[in-house]
Amino acid sequence: xxxxxxxxxxxxxxxxxxxxxxxxxxxxxxxxxxxxxxxxxxxxxxxxxxxxxxxxxxxxxxxxxxxxxxxxxxxxxxxxxxxxxxxxxxxxxxxxxxxxxxxxxxxxxxxxxxxxxxxxxxxxxxxxxxxxxxxxxxxxxxxxxxxxxxxxxxxxxxxxxxxxxxxxxxxxxxxxxxxxxxxxxxxxxxxxxxxxxxxxxxxxxxxxxxxxxxxxxxxxxxxxxxxxxxxxxxxxxxxxxxxxxxxxxxxxxxxxxxxxxxxxxxxxxxxxxxxxxxxxxxxxxxxxxxxxxxxxxxxxxxxxxxxxxxxxxxxxxxxxxxxxxxxxxxxxxxxxxxxxxxxxxxxxxxxxxxxxxxxxxxxxxxxxxxxxxxxxxxxxxxxxxxxxxxxxxxxxxxxxxxxxxxxxxxxxxxxxxxxxxxxxxxxxxx
Numbered sequence: 001x002x003x004x005x006x007x008x009x010x011x012x013x014x015x016x017x018x019x020x021x022x023x024x025x026x027x028x029x030x031x032x033x034x035x036x037x038x039x040x041x042x043x044x045x046x047x048x049x050x051x052x053x054x055x056x057x058x059x060x061x062x063x064x065x066x067x068x069x070x071x072x073x074x075x076x077x078x079x080x081x082x083x084x085x086x087x088x089x090x091x092x093x094x095x096x097x098x099x100x101x102x103x104x105x106x107x108x109x110x111x112x113x114x115x116x117x118x119x120x121x122x123x124x125x126x127x128x129x130x131x132x133x134x135x136x137x138x139x140x141x142x143x144x145x146x147x148x149x150x151x152x153x154x155x156x157x158x159x160x161x162x163x164x165x166x167x168x169x170x171x172x173x174x175x176x177x178x179x180x181x182x183x184x185x186x187x188x189x190x191x192x193x194x195x196x197x198x199x200x201x202x203x204x205x206x207x208x209x210x211x212x213x214x215x216x217x218x219x220x221x222x223x224x225x226x227x228x229x230x231x232x233x234x235x236x237x238x239x240x241x242x243x244x245x246x247x248x249x250x251x252x253x254x255x256x257x258x259x260x261x262x263x264x265x266x267x268x269x270x271x272x273x274x275x276x277x278x279x280x281x282x283x284x285x286x287x288x289x290x291x292x293x294x295x296x297x298x299x300x301x302x303x304x305x306x307x308x309x310x311x312x313x314x315x316x317x318x319x320x321x322x323x324x325x326x327x328x329x330x331x332x333x334x335x336x337x338x339x340x341x342x343x344x345x346x347x348x349x350x351x352x353x354x355x356x357x358x359x360x361x362x363x364x365x366x367x368x369x370x371x372x373x374x375x376x377x378x379x380x381x382x383x384x385x386x387x388x389x390x391x392x393x394x395x396x397x398x399x400x401x402x403x404x405x406x407x408x409x410x411x412x413x414x415x416x417x418x419x420x421x422x423x424x425x426x427x428x429x430x
C-alpha cells in the first residue's frame with residue numbers, strides 16, 4: 001500500500017489541455033501557448049512534459065504563457081508578451097530539475113516574486129509553503145537574508161520554495177544544502193554553487209534572470225481569474241501595493257462623537273522600515289491575516305483566519321513555537337519536537353525542555369519591539385491588544401473602522417506607548 005501511495009506522488013499525470021488558448025475581451029484577442037519542456041532522461045531519451053500535476057496528483061494542470069496581444073482595461077496596461085517570469089521558464093532555466101515541477105511549485109515561486117518585487121533594494125529571501133510565506137527577510141548579504149528567513153520558521157521551511165533577489169553565492173548555497181527544500185529560485189548561481197546544491201537530488205533549481213528587473217513589475221497589474229463551480233468566472237485586476245515610502249503612511253487619527261482621537265507617539269525610522277517591509281510581505285499572505293515583523297524579518301505569520309483576533313493570536317502562538325524550536329536547535333542541534341520525544345523516551349532530562357520553555361517565555365518569542373501588521377482594519381481594539389500584550393511597539397493597519405478610536409486608545413494607554421500608522425488601503429488576498 002505504501003508503495004502505491006508513493007507512486008501517486010511520483011507519477012507525471014499528463015493533461016488534455018490544448019496547446020493554444022485564446023481569450024477575447026471585447027475587440028482584444030489574447031493568445032496563450034501551453035508551456036512544455038523537453039527533458040533528457042537518464043537513458044538519453046527525450047520526454048516532452050507539461051506541468052507535473054495540479055494542486056493534487058489526480059488534477060490535470062497546464063501552464064500558459066501570453067505570446068500575443070496585450071490586455072488594456074481602462075488606464076491599466078498589462079505586462080507585454082515576452083516579459084514573463086514563471087510562465088517563461090525554459091529547460092535551460094531549470095539548472096536542476098529534480099522532480100518535475102507541479103502547479104504548487106510554480107505558484108509558490110510566483111507568490112514569492114509577488115512579495116520580492118517590493119524588496120529589491122537589499123538582498124532578500126522569501127520561503128513559501130502552500131502559497132504563503134513562512135519566513136521573509138532582508139539582510140546585509142543574501143546568506144544573512146536566507147538565514148534569517150529560515151530561522152523565522154525552520155519547521156515550515158522544510159520542503160519549502162525559496163525565492164531570492166540576488167545571485168546565489170557559496171555561503172548561501174551551503175546554508176540551503178543543510179535543509180530539505182523543494183525549489184530554489186534566484187536570478188543567477190555563482191560558480192560552484194550548483195555542485196553544493198546538487199547534494200539534494202530532488203531539489204528543483206531555477207535560474208530566473210528577470211528577477212534582476214523585478215522592480216519593473218511593481219506597478220503592473222495582471223488579470224486574476226477565478227472559476228466558479230457552475231462554469232462562471234470572476235475576473236479582477238490584481239492588487240498593487242501603493243505603500244512604498246514613509247510619506248505614504250497616514251497618521252492614526254479619527255473623530256468619534258465629535259471628539260478627535262490621535263495616536264500620540266510617532267514611529268521611529270526603524271519602525272517605519274518594518275512597517276514598509278511588513279506591508280510588502282503582507283501583500284502575499286492569504287487573508288484574514290496578521291503578521292509580526294522585526295528588524296526586516298518576519299517573527300510570526302498568521303494566515304487565512306476568519307476573525308482578526310483569532311489570527312493575531314495564532315501568529316503569536318506560532319512565534320512562540322518557532323522561537324522555542326530555533327532555541328532548541330541552537331543549543332542541542334535537534335528540533336524542539338525531537339527534544340520532547342527524547343525526554344518521553346527517557347533519553348534526555350526534562351530540565352532541558354524546561355530551560356527552553358523558560359527562555360521562550362522570558363523573551364516572549366522575540367515579539368517585544370516588533371511591528372504588528374494587519375491586512376485590514378481592526379473592527380475593535382481587541383485585535384491590537386493581542387500584539388500590545390506581547391510588547392509590539394508599532395502597528396500598521398488599513399484604518400477606516402467605525403471604532404478606530406478604540407485602537408488609538410489602546411496604543412496611547414500602552415506602556416510604553418505604541419506608535420500606529422494607517423495605510424488607507426487594505427491588502428486582502430484570497
